[in-house]
Amino acid sequence: MYLFSWSLIVKSILFADIPEGGLAVTLPDDSWLPKSLQAPGMVPEVSFLLQRQAKGVLLTGRMDLVLNLQCDRCLDTYQKRIIGEFSVNLVVGVPEPISKEHGDYICKSDDLDTMFLDSAQVDLLDMAQQQLYLQLPVKKICEDRCPGLCQCGEKVGSEACICEKIIDSPFAALASIVAAKKD
Ligand SMILES: [Zn+2]
Ligand SMILES: [Zn+2]
Structure with a gap:
């Protein structure tokens, strides 16, 4: 296997x-990673192997990185480690027309992981981004028990949310009345 020196890649x-x-390539830094996803102090590990085939190039790869994500429920930022492997056939040209049988469109199974390119070259930084988006969780939740947002716009139970304390107070007052009557 031939190891490509990154500095030679434009x-x-x-x-x-x-x-x-x-050809084995390891991305040297996180310049390809959108700023909003970058976790401070974490360098993503992304490696590719490109192999020529009769038809195009087989691209396989692996990524291991920690991302800053935003929780869908409470909107807090949290960190998540993503480890993923991928395998894509890179082919120059356009997809063959999808055949139509009994009114249903049939997708040929070997087309599933095929990517059609305009020219016989691949941008690995774009590739890393695309593969990352495929690896991202559909539902981003900071933790299973995340209580979500309160009506006040803050996370339920957080210090910034004082609603619970307001709700609590009538009961607290009532409890003290009951306690006073007992005396
Ligand atoms: Zn959350
Ligand atoms: Zn609140």
Whole structure:
């Protein structure tokens, strides 16, 4: 296997530059990662292996990184580790027309992980971004027991939310009346 020196890569890797034995590339930094997702002090690990095939290039890879995500329920930022592997056939051209049987569109199974490109080159930074979005959880929840947002706009039970204390107070007052009557 041939290890490509990152400094030689401008942006895209031409299929023609991929050696017979394949090309392994590790992304050197997190410049490809959207700023909003970057967790401070964490360097994402993303590696690719490109192998030429009769038809296009087989791209396999692995990513291991910690992301800053926003909870869908309470809107707090939390960190989540994402570990994912992927495998994509890169083919130059356009997809073959989908055949139509009995009114249903049939997607050919070998097209599922095929990506069609305009030209015989691949931008690995774009690839890393695309694959990351596929790995992101559909529902982002900071923790299973996340109580979500209160009507006041703050997280339920957080220090900023004083609603519970207001709700509590009539009961507290009532309790003290009851206690006083007993005396
Ligand atoms: Zn939450
Ligand atoms: Zn509240």
